[in-house]
Amino acid sequence: MLRRLTTPLLIFVTLCITTLHGCQSSVSQYKRVDSYALGTFAQVTCQTTHPSAEITRLIAEIDAEAKASMSIFDEESRLSRINNNLTDSLDSHIRFNLTLAARFNELSDGYYDVTVKPLTAAWGFAQKSEERQNPNIDSLIEFVGFSKIAIHGDVVRKSDPRVQLDFNSIAKGYVVDLLAERLQRLGIDNYMVNIGGEIRCKGINPRGGDWTIGIETPYDGNFEQNDIEKIISLTDCGVATSGNYRRFHLAENGDKITHTINPKTGYSTASNLLSATVIAPTCAEADAAATMFMAMGSEGGALELAKRCERELGWQYYFIYARDNEYHIEASESLK
Numbered sequence: 001m002l003r004r005l006t007t008p009l010l011i012f013v014t015l016c017i018t019t020l021h022g023c024q025s026s027v028s029q030y031k032r033v034d035s036y037a038l039g040t041f042a043q044v045t046c047q048t049t050h051p052s053a054e055i056t057r058l059i060a061e062i063d064a065e066a067k068a069s070m071s072i073f074d075e076e077s078r079l080s081r082i083n084n085n086l087t088d089s090l091d092s093h094i095r096f097n098l099t100l101a102a103r104f105n106e107l108s109d110g111y112y113d114v115t116v117k118p119l120t121a122a123w124g125f126a127q128k129s130e131e132r133q134n135p136n137i138d139s140l141i142e143f144v145g146f147s148k149i150a151i152h153g154d155v156v157r158k159s160d161p162r163v164q165l166d167f168n169s170i171a172k173g174y175v176v177d178l179l180a181e182r183l184q185r186l187g188i189d190n191y192m193v194n195i196g197g198e199i200r201c202k203g204i205n206p207r208g209g210d211w212t213i214g215i216e217t218p219y220d221g222n223f224e225q226n227d228i229e230k231i232i233s234l235t236d237c238g239v240a241t242s243g244n245y246r247r248f249h250l251a252e253n254g255d256k257i258t259h260t261i262n263p264k265t266g267y268s269t270a271s272n273l274l275s276a277t278v279i280a281p282t283c284a285e286a287d288a289a290a291t292m293f294m295a296m297g298s299e300g301g302a303l304e305l306a307k308r309c310e311r312e313l314g315w316q317y318y319f320i321y322a323r324d325n326e327y328h329i330e331a332s333e334s335l336k
Contacts, residue, residue: 030206031055037063038172040196046183047190058182066175069093070167072117082156083117083164090154097167097174098151104288105146111300112292113263117166118143120261123268137266144263173240173287176200198240200283210235218243218274218320229320229327232335238283242290243275260294271297277318289315303330
């Protein structure tokens with residue numbers, strides 16, 4: 001059930017976590033475990049009798065499993081081997097994410113597309129060095145489009161061998177969900193999982209209430225993680241934010257090139273939509289949806305689709321726009 005209500009981040013701001021000596025004895029078993037996954041921070045806060053080392057080990061296991069499957073930076077990963085036409089065999093992680101990506105591709109009329117890798121790589125956002133290029137869009141966009149792939153059981157078929165997949169818009173949320181599910185298997189019912197600012201939470205926090213999260217102010221280069229635009233309380237859901245205020249660079253002519261690429265045009269989305277936060281049943285859905293809305297931007301009908309998804313799917317949204325040198329908010333009523 002949704003209540004009241006990473007990379008662009010959501011900030012966990014609830015109190016009484018790192019030091020529990022001042023909390024009541026009924027919540028003395030809450031622990032916070034800080035680790036590292038998917039190239040960013042991983043934080044688990046949960047009520048459990050399991051040792052912290054066990055949670056740390058679980059994070060490391062899921063991180064290794066996810067990278068071996070879906071990393072575009074590891075040439076030996078399953079996804080890289082698919083991209084390089086060394087295999088067409090899917091594992092459970094890739095099959096799940098492709099199936100979910102198909103749903104978002106249809107929902108967005110093609111604005112959300114995981115075949116965008118040739119474009120993100122050419123613009124310098126899908127490789128370790130992030131070398132900036134001046135891509136020939138016309139020569140690349142013919143290899144982009146979800147209709148160019150087909151799933152047949154545990155096999156993916158590509159209509160052209162140059163079609164490549166990039167799950168950076170969905171994989172982090174999916175891994176958050178994986179970790180949350182593994183915690184639940186351990187009998188942990190009160191938790192918050194936060195990987196790079198993408199979050200899944202359940203139950204209650206150490207003070208007995210909903211989990212508290214801050215949505216960052218989306219100004220260019222905001223790496224402080226403490227400049228908060230809005231604080232929200234939530235539980236039993238996933239939440240993710242996408243924005244173009246961290247990962248971007250400037251072209252020679254001064255144009256801002258962001259990591260959110262419009263697969264229909266091949267260029268970064270130019271929009272006054274600065275960040276999109278989505279609350280959904282799972283973090284994978286929230287992750288994909290936030291990216292989808294940023295790719296659509298204000299011109300592509302992001303707000304209209306967000307309102308429709310709220311009516312039909314129960315999602316909630318919090319959009320921050322730039323308007324007349326000020327921030328303008330469009331949000332679900334429960335988040336205003």
